[in-house]
Amino acid sequence: MDKNSSLKLGYTNRSNLKMNFLEVLLQDIGEYILLMKRVIAKPKNKAYFRKQLVDEINVLCINSLLIISVISIFMGAVITIQTNLQIENPLLPTWTIGFVVRQSVVLEFAPTIVSIFLAGKIGSHIASEIGTMKVTEQVDALETMGINSASHLILPKIIASSMVNPLLIIISIFLGLLGGWGACEFLGTIPSSQYIEGIRSWFESRDIYYALVKAFVFAFLISSISGFWGYKTTGGALEVGKTSTKAVVSSSFMILLFDLIITEIFFG
Amino acid sequence: MIKIENLYKYFDGREILHDISCEFESGKTNLIIGQSGSGKTVLMKCLIGLYEAEKGNILYDNRNFIKMAKKDRQILQQEMGVLFQGGALFDSMSVKENVLFPLIMLSNLNESERNDRAEFCLERVNLQDSQHLYPSQISGGMKKRVAIARSIALNPKYLFCDEPNSGLDPKTSLIIDELIYELTHEYQMTTIINTHDMNSVMAIGETVSFIHEGKLWWKGSKNEILNTDNDELNSFVYASKFAQHLKRK
Numbered sequence: 001m002d003k004n005s006s007l008k009l010g011y012t013n014r015s016n017l018k019m020n021f022l023e024v025l026l027q028d029i030g031e032y033i034l035l036m037k038r039v040i041a042k043p044k045n046k047a048y049f050r051k052q053l054v055d056e057i058n059v060l061c062i063n064s065l066l067i068i069s070v071i072s073i074f075m076g077a078v079i080t081i082q083t084n085l086q087i088e089n090p091l092l093p094t095w096t097i098g099f100v101v102r103q104s105v106v107l108e109f110a111p112t113i114v115s116i117f118l119a120g121k122i123g124s125h126i127a128s129e130i131g132t133m134k135v136t137e138q139v140d141a142l143e144t145m146g147i148n149s150a151s152h153l154i155l156p157k158i159i160a161s162s163m164v165n166p167l168l169i170i171i172s173i174f175l176g177l178l179g180g181w182g183a184c185e186f187l188g189t190i191p192s193s194q195y196i197e198g199i200r201s202w203f204e205s206r207d208i209y210y211a212l213v214k215a216f217v218f219a220f221l222i223s224s225i226s227g228f229w230g231y232k233t234t235g236g237a238l239e240v241g242k243t244s245t246k247a248v249v250s251s252s253f254m255i256l257l258f259d260l261i262i263t264e265i266f267f268g
Numbered sequence: 269m270i271k272i273e274n275l276y277k278y279f280d281g282r283e284i285l286h287d288i289s290c291e292f293e294s295g296k297t298n299l300i301i302g303q304s305g306s307g308k309t310v311l312m313k314c315l316i317g318l319y320e321a322e323k324g325n326i327l328y329d330n331r332n333f334i335k336m337a338k339k340d341r342q343i344l345q346q347e348m349g350v351l352f353q354g355g356a357l358f359d360s361m362s363v364k365e366n367v368l369f370p371l372i373m374l375s376n377l378n379e380s381e382r383n384d385r386a387e388f389c390l391e392r393v394n395l396q397d398s399q400h401l402y403p404s405q406i407s408g409g410m411k412k413r414v415a416i417a418r419s420i421a422l423n424p425k426y427l428f429c430d431e432p433n434s435g436l437d438p439k440t441s442l443i444i445d446e447l448i449y450e451l452t453h454e455y456q457m458t459t460i461i462n463t464h465d466m467n468s469v470m471a472i473g474e475t476v477s478f479i480h481e482g483k484l485w486w487k488g489s490k491n492e493i494l495n496t497d498n499d500e501l502n503s504f505v506y507a508s509k510f511a512q513h514l515k516r517k
Binding site: 044133138140141147 | 316317318341342343344345346348350352353354356357358359370372373374428
C-alpha cells in the first residue's frame, strides 16, 4: 500500500518495516487521529443518516439491554452479599452496606465494568463488520461512488453509542441497586429497610454526572477505536478476526486509562 | 474518452507501473489484459482514485483527475460506475437496496423515481424477480449482474470492470461480457475491463492493451492480437493448452 492511499484510507502496511513498539503505537495514534478527522464530516444524505442512526441504536445498544440487565442485577446482589460478609464491625450501622453498594455500583461497576463488557460485545461487532466490508471491497465501492466511507460507516456508530450508552448505564445503576435490594429481601442479607436507608444516605449528584461522563467517553472510545481497527483491516478472514481482537483489547485498555483520568479530574 | 499520460506508481519504493500512456475511447469496450501481478488492477485503482499515482496525468474528457481537488474528484467519481472483482455488494442490503443505494445517496430523484430507476436497472440485467433477495442468497453470476445494475444506476459516463468473469463458468462469463458490451454501446460509456480471459478478448474486445511487468507492452484490436510477433503477448495469448491446440490447427 502506498503512503498516500494509506493515509487516505486510514491504514498502513508495515509488514516490510522494522518498527519498535513505540513507533507502532505512535503510528496507530496518528492514523487514528487522521481517521477521526475524516469521520467527523457532514453526512451526504441526512435522511439516510437518520435511518442509519436508528439501525445502529438498535443493533449496538438495544440488543445489549437484556444481557446488561442480567449482569447488573447479579452484580448488585453479589456486591451486597460480599460487602455484608466483609464488614463485620459492630460499630458500623447496617445501612452502611447499602451506602457502599450504591457507591460501588454508581461510581465503578455500572459505568466501567459494563463498558468493558460492551467493548467486547459492541467492539468486536463493529470491527468485524467494517473489517469484512474492507476485505470484500465494499469500502472501496463506497469510495468510488464519491462517498466518504469512513464517515458513512463509523460516524453513525459513534453517535448511536455515545447517545444511548449513558442511558444503558443509568438502567444498569438502577438494576444493580435493585439486585442488591433483591439480595436483602429474598436472601435475608440485611433488612431491606436498612439497605434502602443506606442507598439514600449521603447522596451527591456529582456521582451521577461522573458516571454519565464516563459512560459517554467510554462509548466514544469503544465505537471509534473499534471502527478504526475495522477500517485498518487488510487481507482476509483471518485478519478480520485479528483486528476484532485488537479492537476489544485496545478499547478495554483505553477504558481503564480514561477511567483513571476522569476520576482524577473529578475527585483528584 | 480517458487519456493516461506517463503514469508511474510505486509501492514501498518498488515500481509497479512504468510510464503508462494510452487512450480509451468512448462508446467502446477497452480491454486491459495481462498476467496476474502485471499491474492492471493497480492501473484501474489509479484510474478510479483508490490509489494515488506518483507521476503522470489521467484525463477524463480533458479533466485532469490527478490534479483535481478532493471535492471535484468526488463529483467526477459520481460519473463512474465500478464493477469489482467480487461484486462488492453490501451484504446488509437486498438486491434492490443495493441498486437503490447510489440513487439515494447521490441523486436528486424522489422516492418513486428512484424505485422506477432501480427496477429498470434490475430489469436490464434480468433480475427483476430477485430484487428482494440478499447477496448471500444469490449465485456468483447474479451477484455480478446486481453489481452491474448498481454501477449503471446513475447513468455513468465511465464504466470500470475488474475481472468481471473471475469465478464464473464460461457460459455465465459470456452472458456478463455481452451485457457489459451492450450497455457500453447503449449508453455510449467509456468502458475499461481488466481481464486475463481470452474468451472475453475475442468476444467483446474492441481495443486491447497488454500490460506486462508494469509497462504498456502492446495495444491493438482483437484481430491483430492473433497475428502479432510480440513474444510476451504471444506467450500470454497462447498460454492455455486449448489455445495452443487451436494455433497448431
